Amino acid sequence: MMCTHRVRAAFNRMVFGLIITVLAGCLATHPVSESVVAKRAQMHMGTLVTLTVVAPNPSVSERAMRAGFNEIKRLEQLLSTWRPDTELSLVNAEAGLRAVKVSQETLELVIRSLDMAQLTRGGFNIALGPAVAAWSATERQHIPDELELQQLKPLVDWTSIQVNKVTQTIFLPRMGMRIDVGGIGKGYAADRAVVEMKRAGARAGVVAISGDIKTFGMPPEGHGFPVGIKHPRKEGELIAILELMDEAISTAGDYERFFVRDGVRYHHILSPQTLQPARACQSVTIIAREGVVADGLDTGIFVLGPEEGMALVESLPDVEAVIIDAEGTMTVSSGLRNRLGMP
Ligand code: AMP
Ligand code: MG
Numbered sequence: 001m002m003c004t005h006r007v008r009a010a011f012n013r014m015v016f017g018l019i020i021t022v023l024a025g026c027l028a029t030h031p032v033s034e035s036v037v038a039k040r041a042q043m044h045m046g047t048l049v050t051l052t053v054v055a056p057n058p059s060v061s062e063r064a065m066r067a068g069f070n071e072i073k074r075l076e077q078l079l080s081t082w083r084p085d086t087e088l089s090l091v092n093a094e095a096g097l098r099a100v101k102v103s104q105e106t107l108e109l110v111i112r113s114l115d116m117a118q119l120t121r122g123g124f125n126i127a128l129g130p131a132v133a134a135w136s137a138t139e140r141q142h143i144p145d146e147l148e149l150q151q152l153k154p155l156v157d158w159t160s161i162q163v164n165k166v167t168q169t170i171f172l173p174r175m176g177m178r179i180d181v182g183g184i185g186k187g188y189a190a191d192r193a194v195v196e197m198k199r200a201g202a203r204a205g206v207v208a209i210s211g212d213i214k215t216f217g218m219p220p221e222g223h224g225f226p227v228g229i230k231h232p233r234k235e236g237e238l239i240a241i242l243e244l245m246d247e248a249i250s251t252a253g254d255y256e257r258f259f260v261r262d263g264v265r266y267h268h269i270l271s272p273q274t275l276q277p278a279r280a281c282q283s284v285t286i287i288a289r290e291g292v293v294a295d296g297l298d299t300g301i302f303v304l305g306p307e308e309g310m311a312l313v314e315s316l317p318d319v320e321a322v323i324i325d326a327e328g329t330m331t332v333s334s335g336l337r338n339r340l341g342m343p
Contacts, residue, residue, distance in 0.1 A: 035203065035220045036061050044072045045080070045186060047210040053197060054204035054220060064202035071196040072209065075189045078106060079181055081129065088179055092129065096175030101168055110163055110170055112292060113184050117158045120300025120312070122272055127158040129178025131275040135268070141259045143266060149275040152176075156272060183269075187250050187295025190214035194291075207291075211256070214248040214291040228343060230255075232282035232324055238343035239330065240322065244287070250294035252302040253283035269302050280305030280326055286313070287320040287336065297321075306331055 038061045041050040051068045055061035080086050084093075091100045102110075113126040130152045134144040155176045162171040172179065181188075186209040193207045194216050204217025206225050215225040224243030231237040232255050254277065258267035271278040284302045288294040297319065301309035306325040313321040313333050320336040332340060 037220065038062075038065060040065055040069075042069055044069070045076050045189065045209060046082075047186075049210075050206075050208040051193070051197070052206040052208075052225075053202045054217065055202050060201040064197040064200040064205070067196040067200040068193040068205075068207060071193045072189050072207075075185070075192060078103065079109070079185050079189075081178065081180055081182075088181065091170045091172060092178045095172035095177040099162065099164065099167070099169035099171035102170055104168065107163065107165065107168055107170065109181065109184070109188055109292075110161070110179065111165075112188075113181060113296065114158065114161065114163065116184065116293075116296035116300060120297070120304055121308075122158065123303035124183060124296050124300030125156060125158045125272040126179050126181055126184070127156045127161060127172075127177060128270055128272060128275075129180035130155045130176055131270050131272075132180050132182065132268075133178065134275075135266075135270065141261065141266075143261065144275075152275060156275070158272075183252075183299035184292060184296040186210065186212035187214075187248060187291035187293070190248060190291035190295075211251045211253075212248070212291055212295050213244075213250070215244045216246055218245070229285050229322055230283070233328065239324070240340040241343050242287075242336070242339050242341065247287055247289060248291035248294040249285060249287050250291065250298045251283055251285040252281075252298035254278075254281070254302075255283070269299060271303055278303045281309075282324045282326060282328060283322075284309065284324075285322040289318050293319065 034056060035054050036058050037054050039052045041048055049072055051065055053061045053064045055064055078087055081088050081092060083089060087102045087106045094100050116124045134148060134152060155174055160173050190207040190209050190212050191214055194214050197205055198216060204219060206213060206215045213227060219225055224245040226241055226243050227249055228238040229240045231239045232253050252269055254265060254267040258265050267277045269278050281302050284298045286294040286297045306323045309323055310321060310331055313319050320333045323331045
């Protein structure tokens with residue numbers, strides 16, 4: 001489908017993020033001052049991926065668009081744990097048996113995930129795979145019983161994951177252990193897609209993998225790419241908007257995948273302590289230079305809670321946050337306060 005609006009109108013309406021307004025398959029191309037702007041959406045990684053490209057001409061735009069989507073497809077092939085043939089699925093299948101050789105890239109993502117676990121004092125935990133599987137479940141609204149969860153506790157110890165940089169192998173020492181990069185992989189994929197879109201000649205753009213968004217460069221008009229942060233309890237409403245310049249944004253929210261039973265909300269972000277849905281926040285939005293940092297931190301800080309989480313954000317350079325606690329109170333990090341606008 002071709003869309004023919006002028007670019008200014010298009011950007012005025014383009015609030016990305018946590019609200020993605022594109023229709024699947026829609027491509028809009030707008031020639032303005034020697035720039036074309038194109039936007040296209042496809043389903044990958046089990047979610048809607050929207051790419052926006054600012055390029056000098058339509059052929060570069062098309063090349064950058066293809067490069068971005070191809071990179072995301074490649075990473076899905078490498079990192080998914082739902083498909084049996086990916087590197088991480090092989091690592092999981094050999095848990096308790098043997099170390100598995102993986103690509104340098106998979107090794108590095110696992111190392112970065114373990115760094116994130118360290119940083120968030122275990123709030124972010126890629127060894128939670130068995131617990132995620134017990135709830136996976138969420139779709140069928142299955143609530144695992146306490147005994148089942150307690151039996152999984154020895155399997156979710158991220159400190160026992162053995163990564164060998166020399167042999168380039170990963171070993172999960174106990175049978176039944178499972179790595180799950182669902183809390184960090186989309187941010188990493190957004191970073192990588194940006195690299196490939198730039199390499200293909202894009203001047204600027206946005207990669208939005210569901211709520212994981214990475215921007216680069218400037219839109220043809222305006223200073224940055226506008227994004228909105230969703231209200232965690234009022235569907236379709238925003239709590240704030242801001243502009244991003246060469247930054248990533250990611251939100252972990254208890255409203256993204258959830259069900260309510262007997263007045264209790266069950267959602268997809270688990271506390272590594274209880275293996276139950278984490279209860280300290282309604283949503284955590286992180287802004288950082290890298291998508292992998294924004295994505296890992298949003299999940300980890302959701303578990304850590306508003307006080308410890310905001311203290312961590314304030315201690316990190318180039319990281320900002322909007323945290324909404326369990327009661328619905330919003331806290332904004334010091335470097336973001338004069339950047340947020342009301343929707
Ligand atoms: P996000 O949407 O980035 O918060 O990631 C949520 C996904 O990360 C879930 O669907 C699980 O696959 C996984 N996950 C859940 N809880 C955690 C946790 N505490 N640490 C790391 N990953 C988690
Ligand atoms: Mg995350």
